[in-house]
Amino acid sequence: MPTGAATAPRPFAPPRARLRAWPLVPLLLVALLPALPWVNNYILAVTVRALIFIALGQAWNIVAGIGGLLSLGHGVFLGLGCYVTGILFNDLGVPPWLGVPAGMLVAVVVALAMGGMTLRVRGVFFALATVAVSLACDQLARHYVDLTGGDNGLALTFLGTSLWAMQSRSPAPFVYAGLAFVVAFYWITRGILASRFGLEMRAVRDDEVAAAASGVRVFRTKLLGFMISAAMTALAGGLYMQYYQAIDPESAFGLGQAIQLQLPALIGGLGTAAGPILGGALMTVLSETTNWGASSFGLVGVDILVYGLVLLLVVLWAPAGIVGMLRRR
Amino acid sequence: MTAPALEVRGIAKRFGGLVALRDVSFSVRQGEVMGLIGPNGAGKSTLFEIVSGNLAPSGGQVLYFGEDCTSLPVHRRRRAGLCRTFQKVRLFDSMTVRENIAVATRQSLPPGGDWHAEVESVLERLRLGRQADRLPAQITLADRKKVEIGRAIAGHCRVLLLDESLSGLTHDEAEELISEIVALNRASGITVVVVEHVLSVLAKMVQRLVVLHNATVIADGTPADVAHDPQVIQAYLGTQRSAFDARVVPDARQA
Numbered sequence: 227m228p229t230g231a232a233t234a235p236r237p238f239a240p241p242r243a244r245l246r247a248w249p250l251v252p253l254l255l256v257a258l259l260p261a262l263p264w265v266n267n268y269i270l271a272v273t274v275r276a277l278i279f280i281a282l283g284q285a286w287n288i289v290a291g292i293g294g295l296l297s298l299g300h301g302v303f304l305g306l307g308c309y310v311t312g313i314l315f316n317d318l319g320v321p322p323w324l325g326v327p328a329g330m331l332v333a334v335v336v337a338l339a340m341g342g343m344t345l346r347v348r349g350v351f352f353a354l355a356t357v358a359v360s361l362a363c364d365q366l367a368r369h370y371v372d373l374t375g376g377d378n379g380l381a382l383t384f385l386g387t388s389l390w391a392m393q394s395r396s397p398a399p400f401v402y403a404g405l406a407f408v409v410a411f412y413w414i415t416r417g418i419l420a421s422r423f424g425l426e427m428r429a430v431r432d433d434e435v436a437a438a439a440s441g442v443r444v445f446r447t448k449l450l451g452f453m454i455s456a457a458m459t460a461l462a463g464g465l466y467m468q469y470y471q472a473i474d475p476e477s478a479f480g481l482g483q484a485i486q487l488q489l490p491a492l493i494g495g496l497g498t499a500a501g502p503i504l505g506g507a508l509m510t511v512l513s514e515t516t517n518w519g520a521s522s523f524g525l526v527g528v529d530i531l532v533y534g535l536v537l538l539l540v541v542l543w544a545p546a547g548i549v550g551m552l553r554r555r
Numbered sequence: 556m557t558a559p560a561l562e563v564r565g566i567a568k569r570f571g572g573l574v575a576l577r578d579v580s581f582s583v584r585q586g587e588v589m590g591l592i593g594p595n596g597a598g599k600s601t602l603f604e605i606v607s608g609n610l611a612p613s614g615g616q617v618l619y620f621g622e623d624c625t626s627l628p629v630h631r632r633r634r635a636g637l638c639r640t641f642q643k644v645r646l647f648d649s650m651t652v653r654e655n656i657a658v659a660t661r662q663s664l665p666p667g668g669d670w671h672a673e674v675e676s677v678l679e680r681l682r683l684g685r686q687a688d689r690l691p692a693q694i695t696l697a698d699r700k701k702v703e704i705g706r707a708i709a710g711h712c713r714v715l716l717l718d719e720s721l722s723g724l725t726h727d728e729a730e731e732l733i734s735e736i737v738a739l740n741r742a743s744g745i746t747v748v749v750v751e752h753v754l755s756v757l758a759k760m761v762q763r764l765v766v767l768h769n770a771t772v773i774a775d776g777t778p779a780d781v782a783h784d785p786q787v788i789q790a791y792l793g794t795q796r797s798a799f800d801a802r803v804v805p806d807a808r809q810a
Contacts, residue, residue: 422661425658425661426662428647428649428650429647429658431649432647432650433645433646433648435609435641435645436645436646437647437658438628438629438630439607439629439633439638439639439641439707440630440633441633441662441663441710442630497649
């Protein structure tokens, strides 16, 4: 018999989950960026874009990576976060401090409705439903011009640098905000992976029938995972809105955005805490350098080509993403 | 008298025009090891899915310790201690052996129970300690079957339903698994229902046999009695020759 709780092994600390010091290096580097003399606003802007890209990927990773639910319409929650925040601010003067939580709430309610209808049936219906809701949101956003600005989208009223309105002329504050999001989402992901809920999500991802036979409430687990992911996406959407200061139907609900949301996790490693961070960082560096190189030859949009190429390589040679490649060695 | 651990009453199941089960009734006493056999297509799997909750019957009732659980969802049956394995092993492939067992432990352990300790004790009882940190793909079929049994009994288990757990195993592996199952039954008082389509392996472990044929129960009794039942012989071989010779049912001739 084990001699007591103190000696009982901790089953859920996988060997690689030990805390290491090296992730602090990029963290500090990004945190110090705005203070470095040779760093210009372009580099800061790219950093913020990368951080937002990563945060959105981390949110999608919860439902798709850990839970195995292929949501092709997570742009819905990004869009809801942006539009709700923006409409409340422009029309009612509500600051994003309240607008973003309101957007999260709306996203959770929509996720509850979508999931409630589609998560009882397996697989493809859920994926199709997420696409259908994206298309519906796109139409709604284009139709209610007074509220959403229609095809042109919605631009926030700019008040200058203001903490109350979460606005800033310089991208520097957004570096810190983005960094805080990414770090927080990383810990949330790790927390979920180590929890009973995470164990249930993974069991459901691997085999729903066996999960139910092991006592897991399959439907509730999927629904909860979907709602958490929706809330995180809408929260990151709030950051997106405050940084870009505008949203339009295509950027929120378009197919391009839906695919973008999936790239960090797919490339970095589905269902891992570090995956979306590595994937998002790599993709940003790749697309910025190729765009910069290509634009000197007068070419535009080469980044899309790079996305496609990298995705293809990952699917063919590294289905477990960057994290999978690192672990295999 | 205490209620039977498991009782099926007048279970019927139709798939469109096909009658899969017709008025099937039997009960399993607490602490018993019972075998459910029948030729292919007899309705064993259908019955198994109805008892474990994956299929709703067209008629009849399933009683678990005297309480009607016919419409109880699968996960609630498992939490109440009605546990199962699968004909084709279904483990969580991306999770280690230990995690596989932990999933079920954390769902069904009574409040206040130490789930870490329970997982370790299940691993120890089934001698899976060395495989604990491996993935299902890295262990043998026999071990995978053991993990599935471990996952089924972890936490809280009163009735264990085994779906052809012995198929695909070598003779020695089957022997070992049988002794594990018998030991579980003796040590923990877990009631066991074993579904097989071959009788030979069952005779060594079961106290009672129920034979399904053409969607209904054709025999119910000790292995020796069942082996001499003319209907059973007919069903299995289509001839009057004894279905189960002395090699497979040692006590058939002595009886």
